[in-house]
Amino acid sequence: MKKIILLTAISVSLASCGNQKKDNKSAITIDGSSTVYPITEAIAEEYRAEDPDVDVTIGVSGTGGGFQKFGRGEVAITNASRPIKDDEKAIAESNGISFVELEVAYDGLAVVVHPENDWVSCFTVEQLKKIWEPAAQGTITRWNQIDPTWPDEEIHLFGPGVASGTFDYFTEAIVGKSGSSRGDYTASEDDNVLVQGVSGDKYGLGFFGLAYYEENSDKLKMVPVDGGEGCVEPSTETVSNGTYAPLSRPLFIYVNSSSLENPSVVDFVNFYLTEAPSLLKDVGYIPLTDEEYKREQEKFTSFVEQYNTQQ
Known part of the structure; x- marks a missing residue:
């Protein structure tokens, strides 16, 4: 895979030029940490190659800025270079948002x-x-x-x-x-x-x-x-x-429960946890162990099952 160039743009849209406007069910919105951005960018590039109909949009407003948008329900996934704080949890809870924290790499x-x-x-x-x-x-x-x-x-x-x-x-x-x-x-x-x-x-x-x-x-x-x-x-x-x-330190992504209505989000996160080990070294990060990725995949599967049970 060609080496990912670290972009300086504040927001990057990965939508293909010339495609017709996509259905919202095929859109995945992500924001947050500039540190985690290159990982998610690399995953998104590979994911688009397999499913070009999914529009993945990644913003870079910092971990704190990403959690603010995440807590208001504005993004499906947020990149984070630290765990969520209590006041950020409270904002999400006040908006009826539950979430899962997933470790994706070490840095x-x-x-x-x-x-x-x-x-x-x-x-x-x-x-x-x-x-x-x-x-x-x-x-x-x-x-x-x-x-x-x-x-x-x-x-x-x-x-x-x-x-x-x-x-x-x-x-x-x-x-x-x-x-x-x-x-x-x-x-x-x-x-x-x-x-x-x-x-x-x-x-x-x-x-x-x-x-x-x-x-x-x-x-x-x-x-x-x-x-x-x-x-x-x-x-x-x-x-x-x-x-x-x-x-x-570990690096994270957080997934919003309401975004699970979009099957593309579930597919993207599963793809992320599966492909991260092979892509991380291309962008300069350290993968988790196989056992740790298995743990995170099981955690996400349980989160999705719990959400589906409640619907």
Whole structure:
């Protein structure tokens, strides 16, 4: 399969040109995480090849933005790089929406600098916390404040916006509280903007999903992280076995119960869980084990059966 190009568009329609307007029963609407987007995009491309009559539309508004639309019943599926929060569950419940959470892959967060950065070879969690915690705003602004042997130059920070599940995960893992971060950094829900920012700034520092680093490894330098057991670089092995701590995580899709009225949604999700293992490496992610995919398939089958019983 040709390598999937990471798109910068906020919303991408996968409808075939020239096709007549499709029946709503053949439309699948998806939104959410930019981190999970390349996986769902790859699945959708393969699915369209098998069933071109199904119109799959994928939006990229961040995990938080996706959950907002999902809770209002505006999308059938949402991509998420973190579990749903209690307040997001409450919105869905208030709108009579039940859902199933399905793990689809593992991912590591890459901490990156400019290739000309020759002073950083590893970050400790404590150093990353010192850089990113709220108290650092306006105070920790230069590289030599982290290590006196590093240059007396400004740190230019790039990171996901507050609606991003990557932001939530990083702040919880590094700072100790989800959403707790300095605010004086260049923020974007589009990881490609972050890639461009760091790759164009010798004194830049940023973080995002490992797949985006691998797609742009020729113009970035990845920095190993010491979570207490020595410096470890994210890879298929270190992410899947958990040694790349604390920046390894599962990725999810959530399926809206009301969308099960559309048989294409059920077929698409089953296709997703079946084909994900073979497609993930093409887009830079780590698959679950066979046993874990079987568990998720059984969970989805049970969800569909329960919905059909209630109808």
